[in-house]
Amino acid sequence: MLTLDEYAGALAAVCLDREPSESDVKALAGDPARWLRYRRMVRRRLSDIVRATFPRLETAVGDPALTALEDGFFAARALASPLIRDVPGEFLGWARGEASLPAYALELAELEWTERVVTYAEDDDGEVAPLAMDAPVVLTRAHRLLAFAHAVHRFDPATARMPEATPTRLCVYRDPESHDVRVLETTAVTHELLEELSGGASLRASIARAAERTGVELDLPFLEALSDILADFSTRGLVRGARRSAPPAE
Amino acid sequence: MTAFPSGVGIGLRAGLAAELMAAPPAELAFVEVTPENYLRRGGRYAEMLKAAMRRFPVVTHGLSLSLGGPDRLDAEELRALDRFLGDVGTPWHSDHLSFGAVDGAMLHDLLPVPFSRAAVRHVADRIGKVQDALRVPFAVENITYYEPGTGSEMDEGDFVTEVVRTTGAGLLLDVNNVYVNGKNHGLDPRAVLARMPLDRVVQIHIAGHDASDPALLIDTHAEPVLPDVHALLEWVLERTGPVPVLLERDDNFPPWEELCAEVRRIDGILRAAPAQKKAGAC
Numbered sequence: 377m378l379t380l381d382e383y384a385g386a387l388a389a390v391c392l393d394r395e396p397s398e399s400d401v402k403a404l405a406g407d408p409a410r411w412l413r414y415r416r417m418v419r420r421r422l423s424d425i426v427r428a429t430f431p432r433l434e435t436a437v438g439d440p441a442l443t444a445l446e447d448g449f450f451a452a453r454a455l456a457s458p459l460i461r462d463v464p465g466e467f468l469g470w471a472r473g474e475a476s477l478p479a480y481a482l483e484l485a486e487l488e489w490t491e492r493v494v495t496y497a498e499d500d501d502g503e504v505a506p507l508a509m510d511a512p513v514v515l516t517r518a519h520r521l522l523a524f525a526h527a528v529h530r531f532d533p534a535t536a537r538m539p540e541a542t543p544t545r546l547c548v549y550r551d552p553e554s555h556d557v558r559v560l561e562t563t564a565v566t567h568e569l570l571e572e573l574s575g576g577a578s579l580r581a582s583i584a585r586a587a588e589r590t591g592v593e594l595d596l597p598f599l600e601a602l603s604d605i606l607a608d609f610s611t612r613g614l615v616r617g618a619r620r621s622a623p624p625a626e
Numbered sequence: 627m628t629a630f631p632s633g634v635g636i637g638l639r640a641g642l643a644a645e646l647m648a649a650p651p652a653e654l655a656f657v658e659v660t661p662e663n664y665l666r667r668g669g670r671y672a673e674m675l676k677a678a679m680r681r682f683p684v685v686t687h688g689l690s691l692s693l694g695g696p697d698r699l700d701a702e703e704l705r706a707l708d709r710f711l712g713d714v715g716t717p718w719h720s721d722h723l724s725f726g727a728v729d730g731a732m733l734h735d736l737l738p739v740p741f742s743r744a745a746v747r748h749v750a751d752r753i754g755k756v757q758d759a760l761r762v763p764f765a766v767e768n769i770t771y772y773e774p775g776t777g778s779e780m781d782e783g784d785f786v787t788e789v790v791r792t793t794g795a796g797l798l799l800d801v802n803n804v805y806v807n808g809k810n811h812g813l814d815p816r817a818v819l820a821r822m823p824l825d826r827v828v829q830i831h832i833a834g835h836d837a838s839d840p841a842l843l844i845d846t847h848a849e850p851v852l853p854d855v856h857a858l859l860e861w862v863l864e865r866t867g868p869v870p871v872l873l874e875r876d877d878n879f880p881p882w883e884e885l886c887a888e889v890r891r892i893d894g895i896l897r898a899a900p901a902q903k904k905a906g907a908c
Contacts, residue, residue: 380742380744383775388728391735392733404776406773406774411773418735453731456731460689461663463734495669496670496671498666
């Protein structure tokens with residue numbers, strides 16, 4: 377007779393192992409076909425959400441390769457979150473260690489997962505102040521910055537060709553009105569600026585560091601261009617404003 | 627349990643939300659939400675939930691507590707759940723008499739707990755921890771099982787009764803699950819129901835199922851409710867009196883008017899139920 381823990385372990389193994397072992401099915405007793413039905417149901421549910429999240433990855437690598445990846449993922453049991461919506465992120469985390477996946481395909485999956493994360497990122501709260509050079513800038517929570525070696529945002533499912541291999545920096549953000557997710561391709565200096573701002577540095581310090589890191593001269597044309605970019609980011613809801621300074625202690 | 631409208635509700639699903647907000651059936655009394663879909667989520671989901679809360683009473687129903695599972699309950703997740711339940715103002719929270727997490731791996735399915743005395747003790751202990759963590763009453767739902775959990779030594783009715791009586795939890799009675807189990811295991815659904823603690827029913831679920839393989843019906847929530855299941859609902863309501871009834875439709879959505887007609891059909895059955903439960907019926 378199995379203990380409760382042994383029973384749960386045997387059923388989990390039947391559902392998640394690459395192949396259900398005869399000994400596990402036998403240990404469960406009852407009708408083997410019905411235990412195998414559970415296996416199909418569990419795997420189907422997990423696969424459905426993986427494929428709903430990564431349609432471009434599926435197009436890029438094809439169904440057999442994705443199925444093989446899923447088999448490995450299930451068997452690795454890298455399914456820690458109680459939330460099913462986290463499964464694709466867990467799949468991606470596991471797939472990062474898979475040598476069989478081409479680098480561009482992994483980047484494609486990173487982009488698809490990021491789009492999903494940004495779609496449902498928590499809403500912004502708290503008041504912000506107008507932008508000021510010496511205050512930290514508040515970006516929307518619903519954004520992520522990505523740096524890739526391939527232009528995966530230009531992947532065309534119709535041809536499924538490998539995207540161009542070129543340094544690519546993307547900002548994925550959510551439109552605050554429509555909730556649609558948008559993908560912006562940014563320059564190296566804008567990417568660095570957004571990285572600095574995300575880290576909580578002041579606008580002045582962020583501009584200086586971004587320019588220094590990318591070897592851009594801090595001249596008037598550069599600052600004017602940057603001003604236009606920040607205005608555009610504000611319009612898009614990516615830049616919310618400046619962090620309000622804490623009231624003076626009494 | 628807190629008072630709640632004993633009408634017909636529908637599950638808030640992204641695929642139904644637009645029509646639900648634009649043209650809800652007049653008979654709709656509440657919506658049911660799954661906290662796992664909304665916890666720590668903004669954007670469209672948060673907006674959908676806020677819109678539903680402005681319009682309808684909300685009751686919550688979860689998927690992930692894994693009440694029969696071996697893994698430790700996550701205290702932080704329970705705290706987050708409790709905060710969410712407070713935010714939406716649910717009168718109670720429910721989850722399934724099943725397990726889904728084993729050795730740190732979440733299978734995201736409702737796997738059957740053996741109908742055994744050891745399982746009653748195990749599940750009751752975990753329900754106690756959930757009850758301690760939540761500030762609203764807690765109810766358990768009977769599941770569809772395609773094979774009884776290994777080591778079962780009693781029937782489902784006795785198991786559910788033991789769990790409910792031991793813990794003081796309410797019962798979210800899924801009549802479609804009882805029907806599907808009856809067909810799949812050669813049992814009379816009414817005989818199974820008669821052994822359930824009907825006096826503890828706080829809410830009922832009704833749904834359709836996939837009957838394409840008559841040898842094994844599958845609980846899908848993606849098909850119309852069968853007349854036999856309506857009849858079973860009627861039978862239960864005669865014994866429980868009016869309680870909130872939730873139409874579960876999670877996939878394969880029909881035209882909105884069809885769902886509204888289903889809500890009206892269920893509302894008609896509910897309105898015909900005796901105002902009080904039958905004396906000695908449970």
